[in-house]
Amino acid sequence: xxxxxxxxxxxxxxxxxxxxxxxxxxxxxxxxxxxxxxxxxxxxxxxxxxxxxxxxxxxxxxxxxxxxxxxxxxxxxxxxxxxxxxxxxxxxxxxxxxxxxxxxxxxxxxxxxxxxxxxxxxxxxxxxxxxxxxxxxxxxxxxxxxxxxxxxxxxxxxxxxxxxxxxxxxxxxxxxxxxxxxxxxxxxxxxxxxxxxxxxxxxxxxxxxxxxxxxxxxxxxxxxxxxxxxxxxxxxxxxxxxxxxxxxxxxxxxxxxxxxxxxxxxxxxxxxxxxxxxxxxxxxxxxxxxxxxxxxxxxxxxxxxxxxxxxxxxxxxxxxxxxxxxxxxxxxxxxxxxxxxxxxxxx
Numbered sequence: 001x002x003x004x005x006x007x008x009x010x011x012x013x014x015x016x017x018x019x020x021x022x023x024x025x026x027x028x029x030x031x032x033x034x035x036x037x038x039x040x041x042x043x044x045x046x047x048x049x050x051x052x053x054x055x056x057x058x059x060x061x062x063x064x065x066x067x068x069x070x071x072x073x074x075x076x077x078x079x080x081x082x083x084x085x086x087x088x089x090x091x092x093x094x095x096x097x098x099x100x101x102x103x104x105x106x107x108x109x110x111x112x113x114x115x116x117x118x119x120x121x122x123x124x125x126x127x128x129x130x131x132x133x134x135x136x137x138x139x140x141x142x143x144x145x146x147x148x149x150x151x152x153x154x155x156x157x158x159x160x161x162x163x164x165x166x167x168x169x170x171x172x173x174x175x176x177x178x179x180x181x182x183x184x185x186x187x188x189x190x191x192x193x194x195x196x197x198x199x200x201x202x203x204x205x206x207x208x209x210x211x212x213x214x215x216x217x218x219x220x221x222x223x224x225x226x227x228x229x230x231x232x233x234x235x236x237x238x239x240x241x242x243x244x245x246x247x248x249x250x251x252x253x254x255x256x257x258x259x260x261x262x263x264x265x266x267x268x269x270x271x272x273x274x275x276x277x278x279x280x281x282x283x284x285x286x287x288x289x290x291x292x293x294x295x296x297x298x299x300x301x302x303x304x305x306x307x308x309x310x311x312x313x314x315x316x317x318x319x320x321x322x323x324x325x326x327x328x329x330x331x332x333x334x335x336x337x338x339x340x341x342x343x344x345x346x347x
Contacts, residue, residue: 003027006035009291010321011173014314022294023203023248029186030242031290034205035322037181037244042325046175047345051333052145054315055152056169056251058160061315061334067150068096071111074139074146078118081136083128087114096150101161103154105221108147115143121237134347138339141346169308171248172206173317176345178243187242187288188281193264195286197255200304201293206245214239215271215285224266228274239284248293250311252304 004027011021025035054060068091075087089110098104118140120126129137156167196216198204214237218226254260268278276283295302299310319328331338 006031007323008294009035009038010319011317012319013311014316015318017313018318019298019310019314021248021298023291024294025203025291026289028190028290029184030190030205030288033181033187034242034244034246034290037179037242038246038320039244039322039325041175041178041244042320042322042327045327046177047342048317048320048327048329049145049172049174049176049342050317050329050331051338051342052149052172052174053317053333054169054171055149056156056167057312057315058153058156058167058169059312060153062149062153064093064096064150064153064157067146067153068092070142071146071150074142075114077139078136078143081132081139083118083131083136085118085128089114097154101158103151108151109221111143111147115140115147118143134343138343138346165252165304166254167251167308169250169311171250172245173247173320174206174245175243176342178245180241180243183240183242183284188284190288191281191284191286193268193278193285194255195288196264196267197253197260198249198251198287199253199289199292200249200251200302200307201295201298202249202287202289203291203293204247204249204287204289205242206247215276215283216267219267219270224270226270238282246290247287249287250304250308 003024006025006027009023009025011023013019013021025031051062054062071091075089075091079086089107091107091111095107096104117128118126118132119129129140132140152168152170156169159166159168271278271283295307299307301307316332317329319326331341335341
C-alpha cells in the first residue's frame with residue numbers, strides 16, 4: 001500500500017558495529033501529533049529508559065534470573081520504605097513459570113496488582129504513591145516494567161525451545177517524563193481488534209504505561225472464561241493519552257494463521273460477555289501504527305531470521321534523529337550509577 005510519508009526517523013543501534021534503522025513515518029492524524037511529540041522529546045534531551053527497551057530477546061543479557069532478582073530487589077525496597085504497604089511475595093523461576101514452562105500468570109497478575117495499588121492510574125493516582133519518596137517511586141514503577149519485561153522474555157525463551165520462528169522480540173522506546181497529548185476521535189480510527197496483529201518492523205504508538213492492563217492483555221492473562229468483576233488486575237481502562245514514545249515490532253505477524261484468527265474470535269466473544277462492543281474504537285484496543293521500518297534499507301533483507309541475527313548483537317540505542325531534532329544516548333543500563341541517574345530524573 002502506498003502511503004504519504006511525513007518524515008524518516010533514524011535510530012543508531014549498537015556500539016562496536018553500529019547499525020542505522022530507518023523508519024518511514026506515515027502521514028495521518030496521530031502520526032502528526034506523535035512526530036511533534038518525538039521532536040520535543042529529542043529537543044529536551046529526555047532520558048531514554050534503556051532498562052526497558054529491548055523486550056522478548058530470549059538470549060539477551062536481561063534474562064529471567066536477572067529480571068526476577070530485580071523484582072525481588074524492588075519489593076524489598078518498597079517493604080523497607082515509610083509507606084504503609086507490604087508485599088509478602090518472593091519471585092523465583094520455580095514459581096514464575098507454570099507446569100508447561102510458560103509464564104505463571106497468577107504470580108504476575110499479583111505483581112501487576114501490587115503496582116496498581118501503589119501507583120494508581122494517570123487519572124487517579126494512589127495516595128501511597130503521593131507519600132513515597134523518589135527512590136520508592138522508582139521501585140514502584142519497576143514492578144510494572146519488570147512484570148511486562150519478564151512475561152515478554154519468558155514467552156520468547158519458551159518459543160526458542162519449542163517454536164523458534166515465533167520468538168516475540170520488540171523494541172520499546174520510552175522516555176522519562178515524556179509530555180503527553182490527548183487522543184482525538186480521528187486518532188481512534190487507527191485502533192481496533194485487527195490492529196492487535198503487528199507487522200515485522202511496524203512502528204506503533206505505545207500503550208500509555210499508566211493505564212494499567214488493556215483488554216487484550218487481560219484476556220490473554222486471565223483467560224476466556226474470566227469476568228470483569230473477578231479480575232486480579234483492577235485498572236482496565238481505555239487509552240486517552242499518548243506521548244512521543246513508540247514500539248517497534250520485530251516478530252512475525254501471526255494474523256493469517258488459524259490459531260490467531262481463532263483466538264481473536266474468542267476475544268470478541270469475551271468482550272461481548274463482559275459488556276463491551278468489539279467494534280467500539282473508544283476502547284482503544286490494539287496498536288495504532290504510525291510508521292514502518294524500511295527493512296531493506298536498514299538490514300539489506302526482509303528475512304526475519306537475518307534481521308534478528310543483526311539485532312541480537314546491537315541491543316542498545318545510541319542516537320535518534322528526525323528531520324527537525326536529534327539526541328544521543330551514551331549511557332547503558334549496566335552503568336554503576338544508572339539507577340541513581342533515573343531516580344534523579346524522576347525527581
